[in-house]
Amino acid sequence: MSFEVLKSDGFARYGKLALAHGNVETPVFMPVGTYGVVKTQTPNELKALGTQILLGNTYHLYLRPGLELLKQFGGLHSFMGWDGPILTDSGGFQVFSLGPLRKMTEEGVLFRSPLNGDEIFLTPELSAEIQQVIGSDIAMVLDECISLPAKSQDVENAVRRSARWAERFFRVPTKVGQKRYAILQGGTSLAFRKLSWELTCGFPMDGLAIGGLSVGEPHHEMIHVLEGLAPLLPPHLPHYLMGVGTPRDILEAIRCGVDQFDCVLPTRNARNGGFFTPHGLLNIRNSEYKLDPKPIDENCGCECCQNYSRAYLRHLFQVKEILGCRLATTHNLYYYHSFLKEIRDSIKAGNFAAFYKTKKAQLTEAYPDKWERSQIENTDKE
RNA sequence: UGUCGUGUAGCUCAAUGGUCGAGCGUCAAACUGUUAAUUUGAUGGUUGUAGGUUCGAGUCCUACCACGACAG
Numbered sequence: 162m163s164f165e166v167l168k169s170d171g172f173a174r175y176g177k178l179a180l181a182h183g184n185v186e187t188p189v190f191m192p193v194g195t196y197g198v199v200k201t202q203t204p205n206e207l208k209a210l211g212t213q214i215l216l217g218n219t220y221h222l223y224l225r226p227g228l229e230l231l232k233q234f235g236g237l238h239s240f241m242g243w244d245g246p247i248l249t250d251s252g253g254f255q256v257f258s259l260g261p262l263r264k265m266t267e268e269g270v271l272f273r274s275p276l277n278g279d280e281i282f283l284t285p286e287l288s289a290e291i292q293q294v295i296g297s298d299i300a301m302v303l304d305e306c307i308s309l310p311a312k313s314q315d316v317e318n319a320v321r322r323s324a325r326w327a328e329r330f331f332r333v334p335t336k337v338g339q340k341r342y343a344i345l346q347g348g349t350s351l352a353f354r355k356l357s358w359e360l361t362c363g364f365p366m367d368g369l370a371i372g373g374l375s376v377g378e379p380h381h382e383m384i385h386v387l388e389g390l391a392p393l394l395p396p397h398l399p400h401y402l403m404g405v406g407t408p409r410d411i412l413e414a415i416r417c418g419v420d421q422f423d424c425v426l427p428t429r430n431a432r433n434g435g436f437f438t439p440h441g442l443l444n445i446r447n448s449e450y451k452l453d454p455k456p457i458d459e460n461c462g463c464e465c466c467q468n469y470s471r472a473y474l475r476h477l478f479q480v481k482e483i484l485g486c487r488l489a490t491t492h493n494l495y496y497y498h499s500f501l502k503e504i505r506d507s508i509k510a511g512n513f514a515a516f517y518k519t520k521k522a523q524l525t526e527a528y529p530d531k532w533e534r535s536q537i538e539n540t541d542k543e
Numbered sequence: 544u545g546u547c548g549u550g551u552a553g554c555u556c557a558a559u560g561g562u563c564g565a566g567c568g569u570c571a572a573a574c575u576g577u578u579a580a581u582u583u584g585a586u587g588g589u590u591g592u593a594g595g596u597u598c599g600a601g602u603c604c605u606a607c608c609a610c611g612a613c614a615g
Contacts (some may be wrong), residue, residue, distance in 0.1 A: 195577050216576075246600075254576040262578080275578045335598090375575040404576035425577045431571090432580040448570070478580090486580050531573090 163340065163367065164399045170513035172391045172418035175505050178399055180246040181237065181338035183330055185213045187399065187420035188504060189496045190411070191248060193428060195221045197241040200428055201487040204243040204495070210463075211498030212297070214245060216423045219291050221284065222275055228294050236296025249297035251288045251330075252302040252371070253323075253344070254404065265305070269321070285326040289333040295394070295492040299337065301329040301370065301403075303479065304344040309377040316348040317356070319373070321512065324360035331364045340367035344402060347372060349382045351389040358393055369394060371419070375410065378532035387417035394418055408437065408500055410526035415504055427497050431489035434478045437496045441527035445489070450475045451537040463495035464488070520539035 168175040192199045192207065194400040195218040199207055204313040218236055226240070234240040237247060256263060256270045264271040269284030285303040292300035304323040307315055311446070323346045331341065343366040347353030361369075371390065374383050387402070394400050401421035402414045413424055427437060436443040438458045443450075445457075453471035461467075465474070477485030507516035529537060 193577065200577085201578080218577080225612090248576095250576050255578085258576090301576080304576095353571090370576080372576065389544085406575045410553065410575075422576095424575050425579090426575050429574065429579065429581085432582090435574080444572085446571085482579070489580095507608075518614060 163198065164397070166396065166510055168511070170220045170508050170511060171416065173415050173504075173508050174418065174420065174511045175508040176399070176420060178420070180214070180340065181467075182244060182246045182298050183213075183216045185246055186505060186536060187212055187510075188411075189421055190371050190416045190422040190501045191216045191421060192494055192497075193395065193423055193425045194241075194477040196225065196228070197237050197492075199224060199433065199490070204241065204245075206491070207243070207494070208245070211502065214426050215243060215294060217249045217297060217495075218252070218255075219249050219288055219295065219301075220255040220272070222274060222292050222295055223252075223281070223283075225336045228291065231294050231296075236294070243432075246298040247295075248299040248401075248421075249292045249301065250294055250423075251292065251303040252283050253288075253301070253306055255306050256303075256417070257306040257308065257376070264394075267325075269303075274419075276500075277372075285330040285334055289330050293336040293339065299342060299368065299509070301342050302327045303331045303342055304346060304372055305374065306373050307344065307348070308365070309348055309373075311348055313350070313353075316346070316350060316353050319348075320353050320357045323372075323381065324357065327361055327364055331366075342366055342368040342399075344370040344372040346373045347385055347386075351386065354386060357482065361476075362395075366398065368401055369420075370403050372403045375405045379421075379532040381532075384413050384417075387414055387419070388482040391417040404427055409521075409528040409529045411500070412504070412520055412524060414495045416464055422501075427493035428490055429494045432486045434485070434489065434501065436474075437493050439523060439527060445471060445475045445476075445485075446478050457492055460498075461492065461496065462499075464491045465492040465495075478540065495523055525540075 163179045164176060166174045166176045175188040176464060178187055191214045192212055198216055199215065231237060238244060259272060262273045262275060272281040272283060274281055288303040295497045303326050305318045305319045323344060327343050342363045343364050344363060345354060345357040347357040360451040364398055374386060400418055402419045404412060405422055406424055406425055407426065434444055434446040436445055436457045437501045443457060453472060455471055456466040458466050469488060474485060474488060507513045
């Protein structure tokens with residue numbers, strides 16, 4: 162068994178995932194390193210922050226540096242100097258996010274490279290091949306992700322096409338040591354989510370991902386899907402919620418049995434001056450921090466909070482010095498990894514339910530979603 | 544002291560005699576399997592001052608003020 166649930170509390174589980182490049186304790190947050198680098202951080206720094214496994218991207222790595230170079234280096238691990246586990250996304254998300262630069266067909270997706278306009282035809286088989294050359298510990302099937310809200314026919318089409326692509330993906334012979342995850346689609350409809358599972362459950366998967374969430378729907382709709390899905394997810398497989406999310410989203414998803422997460426929020430927000438704290442996102446560029454000698458978070462043990470004031474960090478962003486991006490990324494990843502560790506500890510200790518209750522109250526206030534924020538604004542106006 | 548030139552947003556500059564704009568700055572907001580150290584929005588003006596010509600002046604005329612260049 163490569164995945165073992167060591168303790169559970171409701172649907173929440175603490176587990177161990179054994180991969181070719183080491184073991185991973187779950188639930189786990191996987192920082193996004195699209196191009197074979199978590200922007201601003203070295204592998205050693207990532208490890209020190211508590212990173213267990215990284216995410217890389219098939220589509221981007223295929224464009225640059227390309228297969229020839231990756232083959233020459235024997236894969237991404239040795240190329241980037243990271244000896245821990247790597248999960249690669251299949252390029253499915255780019256099908257969705259690259260918008261007008263692509264053309265969908267049943268056979269695959271025709272992309273136009275944003276770099277030089279070259280045509281790239283990404284198929285389930287090619288995605289599998291690229292991920293094998295990359296040498297990731299976990300490869301994802303190529304799926305079709307759509308934005309929400311969507312017409313029910315479009316959601317169903319995405320579910321069915323993703324399943325057909327998954328079938329082709331799993332026909333490609335496995336590479337030794339590489340796990341493969343299937344992906345559920347279905348938008349916010351539980352009926353389509355169930356259909357997606359029925360069409361997918363026969364494939365020889367090592368893990369199951371939930372895709373197509375956090376793509377425009379309100380927080381409570383995402384939670385609704387996760388709650389409905391929780392009893393359906395096969396308990397012996399690791400569950401991966403793709404692209405999610407805020408600390409609050411993650412807490413809720415773990416309650417619903419999710420084991421793995423990835424998200425650009427901690428790293429992207431960092432570069433835009435957004436620091437994650439227990440009290441919400443702190444925008445260091447705001448003038449209220451101009452003279453503030455306090456650290457971002459007094460209770461945080463990261464290098465950034467141990468050594469630098471808000472005033473200094475704001476200064477770094479004002480003058481666009483790279484160190485600002487670095488320190489913010491350091492802080493945010495430390496925050497995410499520490500948060501996940503707290504959750505793992507609470508499940509291990511058998512107190513997840515109580516932990517969830519107090520954290521939920523805090524985070525609901527600290528991280529209201531777009532829909533809730535507009536409610537709050539309307540209340541203020543009255 | 545004289546001659547010439549220049550005065551428009553915090554800064555650098557636009558604007559046939561016909562509603563003074565832009566970039567940067569400043570202040571905010573957004574960001575969920577990264578096309579993103581990005582994007583969006585807001586703020587910001589007695590056009591150096593005082594007169595004059597004109598239906599109408601940032602623009603033309605006069606004086607003054609400030610700054611710059613050159614000449615003594």
